[in-house]
Amino acid sequence: MAEQTPMSSRVFTVPNILSFLRLALVPVFLVLLIAGEDVAALLVLVFSSVSDFLDGVIARKFNQITRLGQLLDPAADRLFIFAALIGLSVREILPWWLTAVIIGRDVLLAVLGIVLANHGFGPLPVHHLGKVATFCLYYALPLIMLGQAFDAIAWWANPLGWAFALWGAFLYWWAGVVYVRETARVIRIPWGAAGSQSDTIET
Structure with a gap:
């Protein structure tokens, strides 16, 4: 049986900070999308995707996997999807x-x-x-x-x-x-x- 990665209850880790940043960018992304600033909205989305990849790599490499991180990461992904859906629907796309x-x-x-x-x-x-x-x-x-x-x-x-x-x-x-x-x-x-x-x- 594979050894499980230890789970931490820490809050302020680099991966969690990146996840908090991604969450903070969700309303920015939504406002840009509704305003029709598609290129800027895409840049925010690219930054979010890169930070999502990095926080996973950092969490595994430096044993910074946390319970909070396991909640924040999928929450940010879902919120970006919801923001994209709502923004594109408001614009009738x-x-x-x-x-x-x-x-x-x-x-x-x-x-x-x-x-x-x-x-x-x-x-x-x-x-x-x-x-x-x-x-x-x-x-x-x-x-x-x-x-x-x-x-x-x-x-x-x-x-x-x-x-x-x-x-x-x-x-x-x-x-x-x-x-x-x-x-x-x-x-x-x-x-x-x-x-x-x-x-x-x-x-």
Whole structure:
């Protein structure tokens, strides 16, 4: 069995500071996007992606993996996706129904998390469908933004971005159905067995 990386409860580590910075850039990104400053918004997104990569490398290399970091990192990723969806929808580049579909799935997962917690369990492991869906959305929204920022590449960036967006939304909800079924299975476990089972379902 592989040795687990030690988990720290520290707050002020370099990776966590980078994650805090990424969170602070979310409203900046949203304002730039709504204002139509697509190039500047893309630069913020590139900086966020680079810092996301760096904080993971630093955390692993210097044993600075923390509980807080495991919460901040995916939170920043999700908020950037939400900001991109909202900004592009405000500008009527994306339809609001697509934004509602994607955000609605995350609301569903939040409800499932509450249900699991009430039954004594931690969050479910991330399903590979969810990972693929998130991957699609990470590429879809920047591609659509690239098409808006640079007319010369819009002919391929926009169709490719839309393909990733629609496929990602579909997989997002497919994974959501899997999480619903898994939650239904898990909560049937008797309460007394929750302590022994929770370790097997936590991420």
